[in-house]
Amino acid sequence: MTNQSPTEVEKARGLHRFAVLTAAATFCLIFIGGLVTSTGSALAVPDWPLAFGKLIPAWQGGIRFEFGHRLAAGTVVILTLVLMAWAWRAEPRKWVRQLVMLAFGLIIVQAILGGITVLFELPLAIAVTHAATAQALFCLMVSIAIFTNPRWDSTPHVDEPPSRIPLTTLAVATTAVIYMQILVGALMRHMSAGLVIPDFPLSFGYVVPPYWNEFIAVNFAHRCGAVVVTAMVLWTVTRVLRTHRDVVALRRPALGLFLLLIVQICLGAITIWSGRSVIPTTSHVAVGAAVLATSLTLTLRAYRILGVPSRAHALEARASSRAVERQVTA
Template sequence: MSSPATAAPSTRLRPRALAAWLFVCAALVLTMVAVGGITRLTESGLSITEWKPVTGAIPPLTQADWQAEFDLYKATGEYRNVTGPAGMDLAAFKFIFFWEWFHRLLGRLLGLVFALPLAWFWVRGAIPAGYKPRLVALLLLGGLQGAFGWFMVRSGLSGEMTDVSHFWLSIHLLTALFTLAGLVWTALDLRQVARGNAVPARLTRLSLVVAAVLFVQLLLGAWVAGLNAGLVSDTWPLMFGRFVPDANWSRGVWWTFAHDPFWLHFLHRWWAFAAAAGLIVLARRVKPLERRASIAINAAVGTQILLGIATVMSGVALWLAVAHQLVGALLVATLSWGAHVLGRHRA
């Protein structure tokens, strides 16, 4: 029979292993966000018109299978009104199919990488008290994310739609980012458990305010992406030689704020600085407690603003836009880190 002194190290290692596993899952979410950005920017999202959670993991293997998938795509409004008249052939279809298939494959992989170790840790009794509900909630969020992804695709398959709903796109993206923040926060809590501090961090008022401001910016960014509003202007800081562009107000204030690409581009362009200011304030509060977290927040903020400007001025160059989306996700992760530092010291 082992003594408490010899049993303690293995007990401490379990939270560390859980934390490492959650960080791996967070890295996969970041990869999915980047691939999702490529999928969106290459107009690949509607290339797979059916949702097959299991058999869909296998791509078409024969020429006949490829032609059958292409025929299904030809029935979409996007093909009839956009890609078809532009002369899309089977080779071009295979390119967009690959990105949508790869994005869905990563989603399946992430589900397995989360669910299987969770079951193993559960059976082994390696999960600290109070963490099982949180881990199950993260698992459910992942499943919900997949469902939202299909609802998003389905929204672009009806009638003469040539794209997915920007509302569903924002729900899909923001759920992924919320899950990312939860993974990082929970991993950091488990690291504290491994160090002998079993008190979870608490969300502070400042962190909530900054998170709310960043949420608005991320929502605007998702709507800009969904409406291709990034393409309406390739100049910065002015749009068409003006600070405030013309917007269509004839259909009401709500429609303009939720649908007008010029107005949404303008809001996303300048609300970024409100989000940056909030994050910089948070970073300053974090700096005396954990300098690395403060540096990470400031670096992500500066990089994101520069990438946003570069993306606009390049006419939404693919890799700049993907990098912009990826660093946006990293910004969420660093916010979660900084907020956890403040919440840990408060707790």
Template sequence: MNKLLKILGILATVGIILVILAGVVVTKTGSGDGCGPNWPLCHGQLFPSEPTFETVVEYTHRLVTGIAGITIFIFTILTAVVYRKHKEVLLVAAAAIFFLLLQSVLGALAVVYGQSSAVMALHFGFSLLSYATLYVLLCYVFHLGKRDRLPSARFSPAVKYGALFLFVFSYIVVYLGAFVTHTGSSMGCQGWPLCNGQLIPADLSGQTGVQYLHRVAAFGLLLAFSWFMYLVRRNWRHNRLLFNSTVAMFWLLVAQIVTGAIVIFSGLDLYATILHAFFITLMFGFLTYVVLYVFRRA
């Protein structure tokens, strides 16, 4: 059974990543209305006739979401049943189902009724939480398949609350990034790392202010991660799980920042935008796992 769960878990985790990236493509290409104000049907049809480019993009996103959703549901329920004696597994499984349903409902409501940029930014944030809980659940399956217990250790308050701070801070940065996209503020600052040729632009109103706030928050997050990696490297290098996860998170964040700069220099290139979302998605999964790990009782 554990082998089956591993296969399902990998498929579910890859599936939710594809859902997130497909959503990025929908937003980037302006295909949110590609199926009209209809859900789950597309222009009132199961298979749209004479589809436009926008229709194909939106319909593909829905198809991938549906297939991934079924896989996620099966994997999550089976994992919860097989490892029901582990309360943490049940909690994460419930969270995975909750965030999957929440982001799906928000997406459907956005199609039928339309939503503000602030709400659509939350849609991306909940999708990220859906991925993170699935990734954690997949890690649990691999751990429990070997030793029938989850790894644990005693950590200092600095590590525990430092990881929790990074989790909250990262989510804020992710939300601001999604808000930048949904408000069309990606080019609110010309150039990088300066904004319109200035360290602090004279006019911080409108799209410039939104983009600049996201950049400042991202830089602050990089500093926070640098401090956390220094702390772990100095005092917890012997804990390979924590150390390797921290190093991976740091470099994924660096890659995300670099691709963000490429997005600006390339004039919002689609592939750079996809990579920008991909790296932050992977990083957030690692971070969610680390938070649960450091707070687990030894």
């Protein structure tokens, strides 16, 4: 998007703002979806796509949450359709237009999965897939918002100091671990296993549960995953602050990732201590999505600013590391 006229720049900004709006709406949809699960309202409306055979049912009990979720999903579908049409007219980069088309296709798949979930009364595999697709859609929307930012193409390149594991690789690994942790959390939530271990940070008063079943195993796996996520996030954030503290585009998402991690850990603890109260439980789902999106943002910016790590860079990093080791042992 370099060398654009003021009119073209303003059009690009308009598309970017609408992409941000669509990403924000998708985040709200995840929160409302979490609210449906937290309140046990997933089957409050037993039919689909109608609701009790009507377009608009009576707003009472769990119907408010389930039908509100459907309205939110419909809103995101419309926003994504508008975004796709807008990008097709105003976005010169073919790969960005294809991403928006992929997002529209994904949200249609998500809607179908939601309908199957209702019609077949919450089959576990479909319910977890529905949650996984929601997170993937949110990541895709965040990526589109980042790529449509007019400043994306003008971001300056920065050299990365030699290291065994490039920051880009570390950030990708961290994002992948967070996504897997969210999937384990979704599995635990849809198995109704969130409170099978009733205490925290211990498990039945022990570090490792003294007895097991499939529900305890999933719950404890989610707790172990939280430890892995914490370690990966701290590693990534420390790396950014140590080597790229002056790069604002990397420092800000790194610090945001750290703060969101602290909030997420606190919400997880409160969820257990409160017996899965609705607000902390739903917030735990939403903040998990925010942690994932922030890690993804850091990853994309790292690739843009630092570039794709090359084989020569890796060899240089290994040689530098060996030289340091020889100096230490000498």
